[in-house]
Ligand SMILES: [Zn+2]
């Protein structure tokens with residue numbers, strides 16, 4: 669089997685939960701909500717789930733993690749600077765207007781201790797890209813980048829949520845534009861897209877505006 673990246677959009681915040689599959693193994697990324705919908709979707713190709721890794725710890729990206737951990741007995745990794753967000757997820761869900769409680773997952777390891785995560789004989793490379801949250805990361809494999817909430821086709825990542833920081837966000841997006849032109853981008857919300865010149869121009873304009881704005 670060739671490498672496959674599939675996703676399902678879940679929850680009230682329309683968050684994209686991803687699975688990367690390769691040679692019978694799979695890694696789950698940001699299983700954000702609706703375990704009952706995600707589990708059969710992720711099981712479609714019969715790969716063996718090896719781990720859950722998260723782009724960041726916001727409440728809309730963590731809601732189904734504990735259920736996957738329990739069912740498949742797999743570890744969950746996130747950048748250490750976002751661990752607190754995971755523990756506070758239910759508080760922030762409530763502040764965002766949703767009272768349904770999700771199970772807080774146990775964190776088994778810190779992504780900042782690794783340069784990459786293995787998937788069969790390939791490596792998923794980890795890039796620390798803070799700004800949307802302090803512990804935000806992007807995952808690179810082949811010519812694909814799972815980018816979390818760092819940027820989208822028509823807007824930059826929010827910095828008004830916990831852990832947001834304007835300078836860090838702009839630096840991280842610049843790093844992505846400098847290194848990942850032409851890559852297939854898989855964002856935390858919205859459709860995947862190719863980081864082509866037109867989108868890079870839009871993002872550069874937005875970055876310039878954000879630089880000179882107060883928020
Ligand atoms: Zn977020």
Ligand SMILES: [Zn+2]
Pocket residue numbers: 683726728729817856857
């Ligand atoms: Zn999000």
